[in-house]
Amino acid sequence: MSTPDTPFAAWTDVSFVKGHGTQNDFVLLSDDDSTLEMHPETVATLADRRAGLGADGIIRIVRSAASGIPGAAEQAEAGAEWFMDYYNNDGSLSEMCGNGVRVFAHALLTSGRVPADAREILVGTRDGIKAVRTTLNPALGVQTGDDVVDTGTGGPGSASDAWYTIDMGEWSLDPASSVLVTTGGIDVARPGLRVSTGNPHTVVALAENAELAAAELRDAPVLDPVPAQGSNVEYIVMEPARSDVAGGEGALRMRVFERGVGETRSCGTGACAAAIAAHHWAGEKSPLQWRVDVPGGQLRIEIDPNVDGTSGRVSLAGPAVLVASGTIS
Numbered sequence: 001m002s003t004p005d006t007p008f009a010a011w012t013d014v015s016f017v018k019g020h021g022t023q024n025d026f027v028l029l030s031d032d033d034s035t036l037e038m039h040p041e042t043v044a045t046l047a048d049r050r051a052g053l054g055a056d057g058i059i060r061i062v063r064s065a066a067s068g069i070p071g072a073a074e075q076a077e078a079g080a081e082w083f084m085d086y087y088n089n090d091g092s093l094s095e096m097c098g099n100g101v102r103v104f105a106h107a108l109l110t111s112g113r114v115p116a117d118a119r120e121i122l123v124g125t126r127d128g129i130k131a132v133r134t135t136l137n138p139a140l141g142v143q144t145g146d147d148v149v150d151t152g153t154g155g156p157g158s159a160s161d162a163w164y165t166i167d168m169g170e171w172s173l174d175p176a177s178s179v180l181v182t183t184g185g186i187d188v189a190r191p192g193l194r195v196s197t198g199n200p201h202t203v204v205a206l207a208e209n210a211e212l213a214a215a216e217l218r219d220a221p222v223l224d225p226v227p228a229q230g231s232n233v234e235y236i237v238m239e240p241a242r243s244d245v246a247g248g249e250g251a252l253r254m255r256v257f258e259r260g261v262g263e264t265r266s267c268g269t270g271a272c273a274a275a276i277a278a279h280h281w282a283g284e285k286s287p288l289q290w291r292v293d294v295p296g297g298q299l300r301i302e303i304d305p306n307v308d309g310t311s312g313r314v315s316l317a318g319p320a321v322l323v324a325s326g327t328i329s
């Protein structure tokens with residue numbers, strides 16, 4: 001793969017695995033002792049679906065203490081031995097990736113970097129340490145006591161039954177925010193709610209699924225004002241019958257245009273932002289648990305809002321599948 005015309009020509013014998021979380025796909029590079037130079041153009045070429053291996057994101061598996069990333073050494077001391085060094089498809093950095101951290105944990109478990117029977121893994125990220133728990137896929141039943149699903153490798157083409165629940169940490173929203181979002185295929189600009197889940201999101205509520213399907217996301221939506229750090233943009237349709245009933249589980253459908261990527265089939269932090277926005281719009285009595293249907297599958301969110309309702313904590317649960325492995329030689 002590393003011919004003179006590829007920027008990663010200097011990389012030799014770099015092992016990788018390819019995986020996805022609800023079809024948000026990643027190449028994970030083994031760089032335990034931090035020797036790779038991750039230049040943006042190198043990452044973008046590797047992520048390119050023609051010139052490289054192809055992925056929504058590139059993730060470097062690196063020991064926190066060796067990574068040289070600000071704050072990572074402290075995270076190592078706090079128990080996060082491994083750091084998820086995440087890059088978008090265009091080579092830009094992001095603070096966090098919700099689907100990616102599940103695939104990262106699955107790669108740690110299946111590669112022997114952490115004990116295969118580990119029930120909780122602390123992962124270092126640019127948005128702080130994330131606790132990832134191996135839990136039972138709800139499609140296989142209800143999590144009771146010590147039920148831990150077998151973290152099978154989910155070989156090429158087979159759906160793994162590995163299911164992970166992540167404490168995603170803190171979120172905040174700006175109730176006064178009204179970013180006008182102009183999108184192809186949607187007749188007029190719509191107001192978007194700004195939500196931070198460690199990375200920036202703008203959530204737009206649409207009235208019905210036909211509108212959601214009509215949105216043309218080949219081109220980036222236009223935001224006014226333009227957020228300084230850019231934004232992931234989520235379009236959601238809430239299922240009314242389930243969204244305004246206290247308790248129970250709310251449900252929504254989502255499509256997403258990701259910062260630094262484009263439209264993806266899923267976004268974990270985006271699903272968290274969508275559920276947070278839906279709960280905000282449906283009122284404080286609306287559900288705290290949400291099922292989020294994305295083109296690539298289904299995620300489950302649990303919100304823990306503070307009294308003011310504009311901040312809190314959130315957890316994300318979903319599958320992780322490893323599809324293939326190889327070597328950049």
Ligand SMILES: N[C@H](CCC[C@H](N)C(=O)O)C(=O)O
Nearest residue numbers: 094097098099199259268269
């Ligand atoms: N594009 C995002 C990072 C990846 C997020 C997404 N893949 C997820 O699962 O959270 C950003 O620039 O903030």
